[in-house]
Amino acid sequence: xxxxxxxxxxxxxxxxxxxxxxxxxxxxxxxxxxxxxxxxxxxxxxxxxxxxxxxxxxxxxxxxxxxxxxxxxxxxxxxxxxxxxxxxxxxxxxxxxxxxxxxxxxxxxxxxxxxxxxxxxxxxxxxxxxxxxxxxxxxxxx
Numbered sequence: 001x002x003x004x005x006x007x008x009x010x011x012x013x014x015x016x017x018x019x020x021x022x023x024x025x026x027x028x029x030x031x032x033x034x035x036x037x038x039x040x041x042x043x044x045x046x047x048x049x050x051x052x053x054x055x056x057x058x059x060x061x062x063x064x065x066x067x068x069x070x071x072x073x074x075x076x077x078x079x080x081x082x083x084x085x086x087x088x089x090x091x092x093x094x095x096x097x098x099x100x101x102x103x104x105x106x107x108x109x110x111x112x113x114x115x116x117x118x119x120x121x122x123x124x125x126x127x128x129x130x131x132x133x134x135x136x137x138x139x140x141x142x
Contacts (some may be wrong), residue, residue: 013074021075025069 010018023029040057047053084105091097104112 014078015072017074017078020068020071024071 018048020078037057040053044053092099101115104115107115
């Protein structure tokens with residue numbers, strides 16, 4: 001799959017979510033937030049630490065947190081899906097890989113548990129074989 005064709009234009013929400021995620025993760029954004037908190041705290045004596053003064057910061061932080069949850073979740077979903085597609089392609093491309101592992105995220109918990117048990121058993125067997133080989137090589141080197 002080449003990227004020679006035109007890329008589809010991202011939706012306004014995707015663009016906004018990417019921008020917000022990128023901006024929120026920058027050190028300068030953190031510093032601005034700390035500055036706002038310091039400024040708010042310094043205005044406490046001016047407003048006599050009133051209920052309204054407290055309500056301003058509580059309401060502001062609640063609104064920002066509420067909106068950021070959705071933006072962060074959108075970004076995380078998109079990143080996870082892209083990563084999953086890349087992993088699926090690696091599995092598909094490897095000749096010795098099991099194509100049954102493609103799209104595991106679509107299975108229910110019971111099916112995942114069965115597959116996980118198979119791989120745990122494979123790992124246990126491989127570790128036992130490794131331990132045996134190590135023991136044999138130590139005995140032969142004496």
